[in-house]
Amino acid sequence: MTTRSTYPAAVLDAMFEAVEMDDVVDPVVSLPASIPVACTQEEMRRCLDLCIQFWRAGAIRADLRKLATTLLHTGDLPPDARIRYKHIRARYKHLRFALVLYGKPHKAPLLFRSTVAVMGHLQDAFRNRQRAAVLGYALLLRGLLIWPVWAAVQREVDAVRLDNAAGFLAFRRAEFARLKSWVLGKALTGHRFHAMRKVISRQVSFYDTMRTLEPDDQVYRMSRFLSAINGLMGSLHDELVEQASAGHRDYHKDDFPLPEDIRCRLEALTARYPLTAVDRSAAAS
Template identity: 35%
Template sequence: MSCSFSIEFPQATEAQLAALMQNILDDDKINWEARCPIKPEVDFTTAELADCYRLAWQLLASGVNMGSARRLVVSIAIRCSATPEQAVSFKLIRARFKHMRFACTNCSEQHTYPEILHSVTRLMGDFQDAFRNGQRVKTAWLGIKLLFRLRAGFFGFLRKNIADVHYSSIESFKRYVVAENQCLAEATQGCISLTGRKFHELRKIISRRIALNDTYRVLYPSPKLDAFSLYLATINGLMGEMHDDLVLKRVQGELDYDSQSFKLPDEIASRIRAFVSA
């Protein structure tokens, strides 16, 4: 169905926005004691999916000042590196964009995102990888590209794309979840090998799922939802550490990210299997 309410109202409280941001910051923290709840996932209504979408937008709109973001990108690009404080500031900006992209995928009828949102979020990720891995020339070049993308008028155009979404029906959402769970289940079979690219795609599924649960539990608090996010955060964190290592090896010329394959470590595979079979 088409958008029938404002993405701006009702407004989230400051406490809700702060709680969601903290959830996002915690979404890759590893807790070896975390256990997957029985039947962990929510039976969403269309209105609840729309509520989650609205909250994701308000987190982005309230937390990113475009002038400050452009100045930060310029500073990093000129230095060809980021100070620890700048790296944290940029991470927080990108986290809000990523969360909005997850919300579009989870909550839209087509389970995808506007190209304007995807392209700038991906460029932010490439820029962040460059300055984190000491790639000075690449940092400067990607900073120039990102500054151009974030030029005046960008945020208004992005808002229009976000507001024009068609929200997912429950039938479409269920098909989407089943398909993503099937991808996870197939990847955890012992005979399957993955490339770095395929591994990254699997991690995105986990990231999308924890993003949705993290948003929902701000609006509808529950100890079970808290436990589910704790469990998914452990999987996300383990996969994130592994992916950082893969990216570093690619930068150093030690890995062909798209062709070299490997088995999914059991510490990750066993947790994913428990999740998809719960």
């Protein structure tokens, strides 16, 4: 198994607090004077190590199996169990973002990303009281949690190879360039909107992890600005999913205009994000 840095409970608690705030909308937050983009490969490694430890500390297999079993039997979860499911899923999502960001392929491993996807579909299903979908996704989740698959997921995560700093910077710039082109579009489908939100969510996770490891005002402000966008987009996406579930919208085909409060924030972000300037720390790696 790969030897990784380990962090004390206080750091994991700070990571949890940051993740809990990653969709909280602060109406007065603004971008920092200079958007921080520098990240060395050593910082990337520390970020990934923290994200893996954070996941393993809270994504307990027995707890998730119990939640899936409850959903199989009842189709829903009581309030305290919903919160537990949300917290476990948040840890999975945070690690998925990290694997995409820092890993050389910039893609989460197959079994891991399949588990995250099934957890998301299952949450949508029980939130929208879709009993048949709950049954199907709960069964899939139980299958992904059997011991051989669980062990394979652990091996997948440990086998991820880090990109270098230059590759990481190039990946982020490509994401922001794509986001900028999408914002310039007149209308979006639910599917495209979800793709936009994933770019924002990945960036929130990066700045949340960085500010947990190395508190910095500029990084903190970037985290909070992105969190506001993430929260607004998340609420709208929940509405789109609910409308699609009720048959009122085709998630993949029907266009809708991007709300002005989201558009203004995205335009400010993409206008300010440095897409071409040379980053010395990346070039030196």
